[in-house]
Amino acid sequence: MDTPTIYDVSRLSGVSTATVSRAFTAPDRVREETRRKVLAAAEALGYQPSAIARAMARQQTDKIAFLICKKDATILDEFYASICEGVMRRANSTSYQLLISTAADWQRTGQSKQIEGVILAGDAEPSLISSFQRQGVAVVLVNHRASGFELPSVVADEQNGARQVIDHLTAYGHRRIALLAGRFSSYITSVRYNAFLTAMQEHGISVDDSGIVMCGRDVESATQASVELLRRPERPTAVFAFNDVLAAGVIKAATRLGLRVPDDVAVVGFDDSSSCTLLTPELSSVHVDCRRMGEICLEQLTALLSGDTEVPRLTVVPVSLRTRASSIRL
Amino acid sequence: MDTPTIYDVSRLSGVSTATVSRAFTAPDRVREETRRKVLAAAEALGYQPSAIARAMARQQTDKIAFLICKKDATILDEFYASICEGVMRRANSTSYQLLISTAADWQRTGQSKQIEGVILAGDAEPSLISSFQRQGVAVVLVNHRASGFELPSVVADEQNGARQVIDHLTAYGHRRIALLAGRFSSYITSVRYNAFLTAMQEHGISVDDSGIVMCGRDVESATQASVELLRRPERPTAVFAFNDVLAAGVIKAATRLGLRVPDDVAVVGFDDSSSCTLLTPELSSVHVDCRRMGEICLEQLTALLSGDTEVPRLTVVPVSLRTRASSIRL
DNA sequence: GTGAAAGCGCTAACAA
């Protein structure tokens, strides 16, 4: 037999379809007894309201999207996967359906997949943002800030993370601290960079350019750059890397050169990815609660969608340094 | 102004809504000239067919889901994230909308999110599978096999992977090869376990139970188990770990005991996750093309949905050992 | 090749 409709329930329970509808969507507007009758009939029939018909009648889709805005081959790296997980978790306890994709794919094929809200992760193009806004789609940004737009951003407290690292390293007597930087999303790249400079300044350590090395975003590139860095006559006693992958490169370079970590050179990463505890020695890193960030995004998006005007323009999620063997001399 | 509907296009182009509809869904059933007129009008209006109204009229949702069936806190680990990526990639070039969730969340809240097909990743409960089948939802399994069901499974060639590893190790003269095993999904656990045994047999190496060690699925557990293993009087010269995380534990244990990898003990992992090249020494591992597996899943699901009856019951995706420093003596 | 019209299953005024 076909799947039962609201008419079947109406007939079986002896009330109108409107009442059946109310029994499901506004239970308190139906007399207790009637509602029970309806629910019993629905149960007996195995009836489930059709999401599509509902969307049709209400003129809304109940759909939101999480779009990853980056160009790599790997779109779901650990960082974005964790944010995504947070979003999914929270989405599951709402009535919204979550679509996940990349910005590129969306623009290519996302037509006609009407959504009411979108979370843009990473380097969202202004044109993309405004195209959503033009369509009346609510937008929340994560790991990014867009000047000139009135919309909520969720970011990690990178400044504080860098400060904690430099505090930690200087406490162990390090003064010659190098930064190994790579090109990631424009936001992360500039913010982490500046956070490092600021933290160094706060400790009155001058950062001559030689203390900052740029490399690609893969280990191999980081390793090569680190080999050069660690070969310099004025070798840094500590290296702060932009993320854990680059930090792993520093450790590899040190090993290759016969230097010991942390005795000859201390290493600290960023993100506290799962690889930190796989490495030997274990890698100190700034823990970022990506899952939480994703959850916050979804909360703010639903707030926006329910007409809440009190949604904060910027949410900064705290971070905390996890110190491990790579930077602790016993 | 409101978003334009098919009526607006109909009016502007001077044809009926039926023709507008055909111009979009069955272009070849409309005269060339008429179609151009319609498309021009649509373009001018910025018209996009409403997916909801279409779903309503056609009585189908065009929605499919990717459900992760595992109990961990982390649902999107690198392995599943890669499969997921493959699925997403392919889904984006279809008209299907992809919902991603966990089996648990789905069962809790998945009501009324009607879907036409589902990809079940990992340990899918038989009851879940049959509940989908009862609803007429097409099912494809990945990294799992369900006896008693008539549905496509996509898995990696674990047997061959294990064989390649043992071939490789024996070629370097190893005979005392231990297995470090952990409890993962039931399918993976049993298949990898048996694949190891078979491969050892093929080389005429007897596997006394002492050569097989079980541990948890985290590094720390693997490290502890490995320390014990490597302390044994008859220390293995090589360890084959169930996955890369456990393999990292072996390396950590070796370092802790002052053993050199690969000189004192060779290590090989499974999955070829991104951490392999972060480790020192780099980890040899069996490369599994998860992305491809995801793509295949989606292809088979769409084939199923389009009524194709030629969908293979089982697809085995080839794997290949990536040898790196952890198992190569120079 | 094209048009008229009847739905698809539900919601939301408006009435009662």
Next chain:
DNA sequence: TTGTTAGCGCTTTCAC
């Protein structure tokens, strides 16, 4: 509190 009814925007027979 409950029922009547008119859509929501599109597809799809069935005529022409």
